[in-house]
Amino acid sequence: MLRSVMTVGAWTMASRILGFARDIMIAARLGAGPVADAFFVALKLPNLFRRLFGEGAFNAAFVPAFAGALVKEGQDAARDLAERMSALLALWLGLLTVLGLVFMPQVLALLAPGFRAEPEKFALAVELTRITFGYLPLICLVALISGVLNALDRFAAAAAAPVFFNLFLMAALVGLAPHVATPGHALAWGVLASGFVQLAMVWFAARQAGMALRLLRPPALTPPVREVLRKMAPGVLGAGVTQINLAVDVVIASMLPSGAVSYLYYADRVVQLPLGVVGAALGTALLPLLARQLRGGQSLSAHRSLNRGVELALLLALPAAAGLAAAAMPIMAALFQRGAFGEAAAAASAAAVMAYALGLPAFVLVKVFAPGFFARGDTATPVKIGLFVVALNLALNLLFMGPLGHVGVALATALAAWVNAGLLAWLLVRRGAYVVDRRARRRVPRMLAAATVMGIVVALLAWALPVGATSLARAAVAATVIGAGGVVFTAAGIALGAFDPREVWGMLRRKRAKGGAG
Template sequence: MLRSIATVGGWTMASRILGFARDMLIAAKLGAGPVADAFFVALRLPNLFRQLFGEGAFNAAFVPAFAGSYALEGPGRARALANSLAGLMTICLSGLVLLGIVFMPQLLFVLAPGFVGEALRFPLAVELTRITFPYLLFICLAALVSGVLNGMDRFGAAAAAPVLFNLVTMAALLGLTPHVATPAHALAWGVVASGVLQLAMLVAAARMAGMAINPLSRPRLTPEVRGVLRRMVPGLVGAGVTQLNLAIGIVIGSLLPAGAVSYLYYADRISQLPLGVIGAAVGTALLPLLSRQLRTGQALSAHRSQNRAIELTIAFALPAAFAMATVPQPIIRALFQRGAFDEAAAAATSAALVAYAFGLPAFVLVKALTPGFFARGDTATPVKVGLGVVALNLALNLVLTRHLSHVGIALATSVASWCNVAALAWLLMRRGRLVPDRRLRRAVPRLFGAAAVMAAVLLVLQAAIFPLAGGAARLAALALLVGAGLVAYFGAAQLLGGLDLREALRMMRRRK
């Protein structure tokens, strides 16, 4: 599992670094004003539907079925299952995209009510979202092909695909801006182009792996296809719950003064680095592994895999959370404060980052816990938990935004996520599917101690070097903080016994 996590995490790290470069360009060109708000809503909307139809519910139902079929019945049956679902997805999502483009003003009236009546933000958001909405079709199909590759234990191409998103959108921002109405229009066209290229790359990778996928295949409602669709139904509700949480943030953020949506976007992008690198990597590698182990009767191995996934998640999420809470302003100022992104925007974004940092370990732990349900075909339980989380998130948003403005939205998300983790972990333990072993119980408090040591080092270094840094020197100062923090954390974790770096090195050598 560590090898698979390293593959996914390495490519995701590359994508996140390029994503920061992209967001730095966006901040410099668009800042945190009305145009930026309109673009971020246009970007968020197809992503809401993508996570609803593509990655969450579909992968939870499809990957275990495909991995089991591939292992027990051979590649022919697995290929037929994938092609039938690809054809069905193409038909359904094409219709959804057409409806979305036609009724976009009505859709944004519901999702961004604060924009309605504004001379700039509402018409611009409608125009930009109509451009970006076809991205939904291409990226959902890309998620299907990624599930095929992951089910075959081929994680590299699927993890590398998001790199294209960042490269293409940066190229569009730099190359198309002089030829379209605003830089936001250039970005919107870049989003669509990146979806086409990601799908093309993954289809080619699957064909090279001997698993040719045709999105234009004629759907066949075989028993296997019907089984995946049945398992998708509670998963769709569960994914809908998650996306409803995100939609609540968009709705309430649109009602706040101009710039609030942008502040939350930039802060969320920072928190997405560990979430994407750690959470996505663990979840992606763990689901097919648990599915195979349970399908072949290896209950003890599945138990160990779940514990190690949680241990790795905590080991890498804690330092990221402590760092974001300890030195938020150096992070935001170094990455974004230039051009149209001024000091006031940096301060507002830093406050949101602290609130997201509180919930970061919970965001990532969810990715390590939900495979414990999905691998057993249980997509209903996370739905029931999620419904309560949505209600809690909405209530917290309504209360906290009155006093904390946009920071209240981030804090509400964090608190609701911790409640989600607590409920999922309790249910797994109650059913005997999660029993924290001695190694996990020993490691967690030591990892907290190592993170506290790292935070102290960062506070001292921040006071010593960052006030002296300006302009481009801020990036060098941030790099120094990151490097010193990593050395302090992993050194303390090794000394305290929270991590065994020698074991990790041995496993990586065996991989080579």
């Protein structure tokens, strides 16, 4: 599992780094003004549907079914299932895209109701979202083929595809922006173009893996397809509850003063780095592994895999959360404070980072616990929890938005994530699907102690060091604080017995000996 996690994590890290370069360019050019708010809403809608109908619910239902068909019935049966599902997905998403293009003003009146008070910004958001909405069917087909590749233990191509999203947006901002109405229009066209490239990339990777798919095959509701659809329906909410909560954040933020949507976007981008690298990588690698172990009757191995997943998640998420909360201002200033994005915008975004960071370990744990249900074919339980958490997030948003503004929106999301992770873990334990073993009981509290020590040291450094008047000075301060935090956590973790460096080194050596994943 570690080899797969590191393969996905490495490509995701590359994508996140390019994503930061992209966002630095966007912040310098657009700042946190009306065009930025309109583009981020335009980007949010197709991404929401992608994560619900593509990566989230679809993978939760499709990957175990595809893996099972591959093991029990062979490659032809698995390919037939994938082709039938791609046809249905293309038909459904094509219809959804057409409806979205026609009724986009009504859709955005629900997603960003506060924009209606500024007619020009609302009209711009409608125009940009109509461009980006064509990305939806393309990227959902990318998610389908990525699921096929993941089930075949081919993680690299699917994880590398998002790199092209960032490259195309940066290229559009530089090369296309002078020739269209606003930089937001250039970014929107870059989003659409990247979808075609990502789809071509994963399709060729599947072909090289011996699983070339006919994407235009006539759809048919065969028994395996009906079973996937039956499990997928409740999983739309169960697997995508975090994304629904973030969509609720956009609704609430649109009602706050101009710039709130942008502050939350930039803060979320920073928090998404560890969440994407750790959470997405663990969830991607853990689901097919658990599915194979459970279908093979290896329940003890499944328990062990889930324990190690939790342990690895917290080993990386706890220090990341402590560091982000303690050094939010130096980090945001170093990343974004330039051009149209001034000190006030950096401070406003940093406050949201601190709130989001409180929920970072929970966001990651949800990615670990959810496969414990999906691998057993249970998509109903997460959706029940998801419905409750969405309602809770909305209630907390309404409670906090008045006194705390956009920071209250981020805090509500973090608290809702802890409730989500806690309920998933409690039910897994209650059903005997997750037994916390002795190693996890010993190490997790020590990880928390090491992260606390690190957070205190980082907070003191961030307070003592000046932010810096130039971009280079701000980057130096952030690098010093982050580097010191890494050293302190490593030293404290070893001293407290939170992890064994020899064990980690041994796993890395085994990974290199086996070679990279395809």
